[in-house]
Amino acid sequence: MTDARQKLDTVQSDSDEQLIVDRIYSAVMEQKLAPNTKLSEQTLCETFGVGRMRVRRALLLLSSQGIVELHSNRGAFIACPSPDEAQEVFEARLMIETGIVRELAHEISEAGIHALRTHVKEEDAARAVNDRTEIIRLSGEFHVELAKCHNNSVLTRVVRELVTRSSLIVALFGINKDSSCPDDEHASIIEAIVSGDPQSAEENIQHHLLHVKNSLDLEQTQKVEPDLAKILNGRM
Amino acid sequence: MTDARQKLDTVQSDSDEQLIVDRIYSAVMEQKLAPNTKLSEQTLCETFGVGRMRVRRALLLLSSQGIVELHSNRGAFIACPSPDEAQEVFEARLMIETGIVRELAHEISEAGIHALRTHVKEEDAARAVNDRTEIIRLSGEFHVELAKCHNNSVLTRVVRELVTRSSLIVALFGINKDSSCPDDEHASIIEAIVSGDPQSAEENIQHHLLHVKNSLDLEQTQKVEPDLAKILNGRM
DNA sequence: TTGACAAAGATTGTTAACAATGCAGTATCC
DNA sequence: GGATACTGCATTGTTAACAATCTTTGTCAA
Numbered sequence A, B: 001m002t003d004a005r006q007k008l009d010t011v012q013s014d015s016d017e018q019l020i021v022d023r024i025y026s027a028v029m030e031q032k033l034a035p036n037t038k039l040s041e042q043t044l045c046e047t048f049g050v051g052r053m054r055v056r057r058a059l060l061l062l063s064s065q066g067i068v069e070l071h072s073n074r075g076a077f078i079a080c081p082s083p084d085e086a087q088e089v090f091e092a093r094l095m096i097e098t099g100i101v102r103e104l105a106h107e108i109s110e111a112g113i114h115a116l117r118t119h120v121k122e123e124d125a126a127r128a129v130n131d132r133t134e135i136i137r138l139s140g141e142f143h144v145e146l147a148k149c150h151n152n153s154v155l156t157r158v159v160r161e162l163v164t165r166s167s168l169i170v171a172l173f174g175i176n177k178d179s180s181c182p183d184d185e186h187a188s189i190i191e192a193i194v195s196g197d198p199q200s201a202e203e204n205i206q207h208h209l210l211h212v213k214n215s216l217d218l219e220q221t222q223k224v225e226p227d228l229a230k231i232l233n234g235r236m
Numbered sequence C: 001t002t003g004a005c006a007a008a009g010a011t012t013g014t015t016a017a018c019a020a021t022g023c024a025g026t027a028t029c030c
Numbered sequence D: 001g002g003a004t005a006c007t008g009c010a011t012t013g014t015t016a017a018c019a020a021t022c023t024t025t026g027t028c029a030a
Helices: A015-029 A041-048 A052-064 A083-106 A110-129 A132-148 A153-173 A183-194 A198-214 A224-234 B014-029 B041-048 B052-064 B083-106 B110-129 B132-148 B153-173 B183-194 B198-214 B224-234
Strands: A068-071 A075-078 B068-071 B075-078
Touching (some): A015 A041, A015 A153, A041 A052, A052 A075, A083 A153, A083 A183, A083 B083, A083 B153, A110 A132, A110 A183, A132 A153, A132 A183, A153 B083, A153 B153, B014 B041, B014 B052, B052 B068, B052 B075, B083 B132, B083 B153, B083 B183, B083 B198, B132 B153, B132 B183, B183 B198
Antiparallel strands (some): A068 A075, B068 B075
């Protein structure tokens, strides 16, 4: 509900770039931009109606967050995380989000509870209409919403970055992409928090994240395919 | 010992920028660059012998990590965290680093233990020679070293960012800057980890971080001073 | 037909000049 | 004397042209 990012009072020149970054961010979280998609500067310039400088700055920011990969003299591509990177992202999430829900089980504001429950209702609504894009977006955003309950923009930023990268990972390695975030698990996490049971909250979030991670096939060679295509075209 | 950042194989154009970023990063961690220090483009260009574009890209990266603040048409300044931001950084660290040491208490490699103990020895050596710069640097780096034990570059990156911001915070709000990271507390954390006692490890790291945080005066108006000076010069 | 080589086109990387903004110092007016 | 307005300087922001690299296409020969 309340977007906790408004440190733009001193930095108004970033507004354009931030818009581009946010749009690409959202597109990735909705899995509308698949890994390895080329982001040509000219296309982005026309799309957003800005100069090339802004686009390049936005791409640099995205690359510093692991959402985009910059290849010298070849351009920008939606990142294509390796299985190792995927492993690391989920390990980091496991560690950080465990702490998040544990603390929330100790103390959470009424507003926070309300926001979380409202969010789950939105997820249900999206599921009822079978709006796949919205389902995917909300599934990821739920974890950001958990972080937001701490009213800590630093923490929220970290989680948002990890969740976005997770979207890429799911897009790459997901077998059954609909099972990425089962509905009832989110609700269970909330109930564990509300009932003030840190142990249960921990177990729930861990179970949930492992569930998502286990729905991936991190051993496969799916990543190789696009690279291979390019190699076959250009080199051999 | 082993720097876990080597994803530069595909991105060799970043090398120059990354050098600038790292140098400023280090200077901040050693508290050689105080908050609100102006970083003029020309100075940086001459210092690093690169074009203005590289400098501006580096500054953008630093600003995205909260190390530098970009003010429109005025330039780049070493960030001047507000008390609220300081609070958030330490809350985030408390949460994340608690998870880090807890997991390490469950499982840690021999190499990790060795790296940590070696690090503490280096701290002692620096203290023996009274090398204040090195003491400050190593004190912060210890926490990064803890993260590194997980062999997770994502996690390490998050911690490094938070630790660097902490350096700025200590520089701004620290009363007694020498007490920023007492020697024995680092050793205690290691011993708790090695003895496989998660509970004790948690308590140690939390005690340590709260100790650092409590050595700050987050209520003071120290931050206002530099701004005030500029306001007085320019406006009133 | 296939392979390599070469040229054309497209895209990115870099530089430099220009525009805009802020800052400081000075003069003027009250 | 103090405050305000103005002018010149320095710094940042933007744009456009140029250089370098990669990709593609076409040709030729085996």
